[in-house]
Amino acid sequence: MTLPTDISGLRWHHRFAMLGAAFHTRLQPTPLPEPYWVARSDATARLLGLDAQWFASDEALEALTGSRPLAGAEPLASVYSGHQFGVWAGQLGDGRAILLGETTDGLEVQLKGAGRTPYSRGGDGRAVLRSSIREFLCSEAMHGLGIPTTRALSLTGSDQRVRRETLETAAVVARVAPSFIRFGHFEHFAASGQDAELRALADYVIERYYPACRSTERFGGNAYAALLEAVSERTAALLAQWQSVGFCHGVMNTDNMSILGLTIDYGPFQFLDGFDPGHICNHSDTSGRYAFNQQPSVAYWNLHALAQALLPLIGDKETAVSALASYKRVFPSEFDRRMRAKLGLDTPPPGTAVAEAEATDRLLIDGVLSLLAAERTDWTIFWRRLSVAVQSGDMAAVTDLFIDRTGIDAWLPAYAARRAAGPAQAAGRMLQVNPKFVLRNHLGQEAIELAQNKDFSGVAILLTLLESPFDDHPGHEAMAGFPPDWASTIEISCSS
Ligand SMILES: Nc1ncnc2c1ncn2[C@@H]1O[C@H](COP(=O)(O)OP(=O)(O)OP(=O)(O)O)[C@@H](O)[C@H]1O
Ligand SMILES: [Mg+2]
Numbered sequence: 388m389t390l391p392t393d394i395s396g397l398r399w400h401h402r403f404a405m406l407g408a409a410f411h412t413r414l415q416p417t418p419l420p421e422p423y424w425v426a427r428s429d430a431t432a433r434l435l436g437l438d439a440q441w442f443a444s445d446e447a448l449e450a451l452t453g454s455r456p457l458a459g460a461e462p463l464a465s466v467y468s469g470h471q472f473g474v475w476a477g478q479l480g481d482g483r484a485i486l487l488g489e490t491t492d493g494l495e496v497q498l499k500g501a502g503r504t505p506y507s508r509g510g511d512g513r514a515v516l517r518s519s520i521r522e523f524l525c526s527e528a529m530h531g532l533g534i535p536t537t538r539a540l541s542l543t544g545s546d547q548r549v550r551r552e553t554l555e556t557a558a559v560v561a562r563v564a565p566s567f568i569r570f571g572h573f574e575h576f577a578a579s580g581q582d583a584e585l586r587a588l589a590d591y592v593i594e595r596y597y598p599a600c601r602s603t604e605r606f607g608g609n610a611y612a613a614l615l616e617a618v619s620e621r622t623a624a625l626l627a628q629w630q631s632v633g634f635c636h637g638v639m640n641t642d643n644m645s646i647l648g649l650t651i652d653y654g655p656f657q658f659l660d661g662f663d664p665g666h667i668c669n670h671s672d673t674s675g676r677y678a679f680n681q682q683p684s685v686a687y688w689n690l691h692a693l694a695q696a697l698l699p700l701i702g703d704k705e706t707a708v709s710a711l712a713s714y715k716r717v718f719p720s721e722f723d724r725r726m727r728a729k730l731g732l733d734t735p736p737p738g739t740a741v742a743e744a745e746a747t748d749r750l751l752i753d754g755v756l757s758l759l760a761a762e763r764t765d766w767t768i769f770w771r772r773l774s775v776a777v778q779s780g781d782m783a784a785v786t787d788l789f790i791d792r793t794g795i796d797a798w799l800p801a802y803a804a805r806r807a808a809g810p811a812q813a814a815g816r817m818l819q820v821n822p823k824f825v826l827r828n829h830l831g832q833e834a835i836e837l838a839q840n841k842d843f844s845g846v847a848i849l850l851t852l853l854e855s856p857f858d859d860h861p862g863h864e865a866m867a868g869f870p871p872d873w874a875s876t877i878e879i880s881c882s883s
Contacts, residue, residue, distance in 0.1 A: 393458035395447065396438035398491040401461045403566070406591060409576075409584045411463040416453025416485045417502025417512065419545035419557055424448055425520070425838060426846045428527055430854060431540040431563055435494055442541075451561045452543040453485065453501035460487040460496075464504035468578055469571030469642030470692050472676055475578075479571060479642050480506025483514060486567065493565055493595075496540070500559040513549045517835050518883030519558035520846055521826075522653035524834070526562065528826045528853035529650050534628045535621075536650040537564040542846070544838075551882045556839075564649055568592060570693040571642035577696035589614060589700055592646055606710065611700040615710040619690050621648025623714045626686045627721035631729060632825070633659035633766040635679045637669035638881060641692045655879040658825040660870045661763030662756075670880040683722075687714050726752045729770055731777055731817040736808035751802055758794045765869060770821035777806075778814035822856035823867045829874035830866055 404411065432442045441447050449455040464481035485501040499522070500514030514522075519542055526539035540561040547557045568588075576585035593600045593614055600613035625648045629636065636643075637655035645651045657668035664680040672678075677685060694707045701707045727733070727748055735744030759769060765788070772784045782799055789795045826849065834845030852860050860867075 394438060395441045395450070395457065396436050397457070397459065397496075399459040399461070399488045400491055401488045402591070402595065403465070403486065403489060403495065403568075404461050404463055406587060407584075409466075409581065410572075410588070411465040411486075412505050413461065413463045414485070414504060415456065415462055416498055418449075418454035419452050419543075419547050419559065422448055422452035422454055422543045422545045422559075425516070425542040425544045425558065425843050426523055426850060427541045428523075428539055428850065430527070430530075431538045434538065435490060435496070435540065435563060436492065437540075447541075448543060451498065451541045452545065452559045453498045457487055462487055464506055465567070465572065466506060466575060467569055467571035467642055468575035469569070469640050470574070470689070471640040471642070472672070472674075473688070476640075476642075477578075478506070478575065479508070480504070482507040482510050483512045484567070494563050495565065495567060497562050497564075497567055498559050499562055500557060511549060513547075513557045514560065514883060515549050515551055515555040516544050516558040516838060517555060518654065519544075519560045520835050520838055521656070521831050522560050522562075524831060524846065524849050524853060525653040525656060525826050526560075527850060528856065529634075531854045531856045532628075532632055532822060532825075534632065534634070534650060535625055535648055537562050537567070537645075539563070564645075564647070564651075566592075566596065566645075566647055567651070568646045569642050569651070570644040570646065570689055570696070571640075572646070573693060573696040574641060577699065582699055585696070586700055589697065596647060606706050609701060609706060611697050612706045612710040615690075615694055615697055615701065615707060616713045618646060618648065618693065619711055619714040620717045622686050622690060623717035624648065624721050625650065626683050627718055627725050629682060630679075630722055631725035632822070633662070633679075635659065635666060635668040635677075636682065637672065637677055637879070639677050639682065639685045639689065641689045644686070644689050644693075654881060654883050657828055657879065659766045660827060660874060662759040662766045662769075663763055664756075664760050668879060670878040671882075683718055687711075687718075690714055723749065723752065725820075728812070728820045729817065730755075730802070731774070731812045731814060732805060733812050736805075739808075747805065751798075751805060754794075754798050754801070758789070758798060761794070762789055762791070764788050767822060767825050767827075768867075768869065771818075771823050771867070774814060774817035774821045777817060819857050823859065824852045824856040824863075826853055827870055827874065828877045828879065829870050832874075832877055 450457040462485050466480040468478050484497050484499045487496045489495045503512030523539040523542040529536035544558045548554050549557045597617050600610045603613040606612035635657045643652040655669035666679045667675045776782045776785045837845040
């Protein structure tokens, strides 16, 4: 078979499309008038093997806005359902995201904000520039932090008006992932009793992304239970990363949970400024369901919804429950591993039993978390300063972060004693896990306000910093500093 090639450098095949009409509707994106570039990610372009010259061309601008067809693409919108804020929401689907297809390297390209689809449910099919800048930057920021995520290729805008609380303008994010399948895709076919489609979807996901489940001996060779276990493990590992970097997703509905354990749907997310464990970043989340410290248990709840959907394939409840149990094992151990790395602690000191060493380290971790919570100490700055202080041996910049020094003055010697007992990682390695730059709300907001006046330099600078957030980037200290007072007044809702 000859695959269509385009001067873009993209070669396509369309495996999700081949699942059949029950899974999607084929349709073209709706063009936007006079699109312009807001930002491009060269890193994602390289991942796709895009021709660099084409990527800078007007043709690419139009194709990635959905304003001209891309040779070889077979655009479609997929159907899914889901639980939103804990309540069954029924059929949802790609109401504004259109899949262009899959490259021969197995990466799917999707345009978010590319117009109405049969799943738009009264929405306009568009995304506004403001939220698209946040999605574009945070996708690449998460990748820079080493956290699994959908990637962003480009961000294009148009002066076409879009009504939200106020009149805004439209934008399109071209995003890239091995798959955009969500828990909600499975819930959709389970809830509608489409057993054959449910099985076809699970088989497709196993064959493409979890082939080891097919040959497993676990659960008596039950591939679907093995799939649930594998997804639970990936989700647990993802949540451990979110919690350790202070990332609040904001809208962890089951339709925003990736079957691959990727971070997906950058809506009302926030990186914590001060460490407030109960922080609610989504202004629309009045009950605090998706508060920062609720995220690990919400992910587990969402996995139960996935388990329920997979039940007809798994066969019995006990097997499903035991497959889910991996979450409770992986999340705490991954979280502790990440926190120990943040503290620069490696394997247990020589001569110490693993369990004993873990208990000591847990005390250190709990201790520092309660100190940070008590004073709402800045999460990112604390960890970065601690890394620098371990390197220099001068802890003054760390203790300066606390008004009441009693607690930190007691904690630091215990921490030093643990490190002296070794083996500790070099401080240099702490600097590789404790970022200097994260996409704080106020940084995004400043870039958005410039972009709304057609100055895209703020987006470009942030992209550079966030692509390598562990580097020093001299000259950009202000972007690694404390948030200004007005940052706490920014209200981010589901409106996007
Ligand atoms: N402006 C809109 N027009 C049409 N559908 C929309 C619009 N905004 C959201 N939706 C749909 O509402 C549902 C929930 O939206 P949610 O905010 O979780 O997703 P999203 O931000 O659109 O996209 P994604 O999850 O693909 O990143 C989805 O089915 C989504 O496609
Ligand atoms: Mg969504």
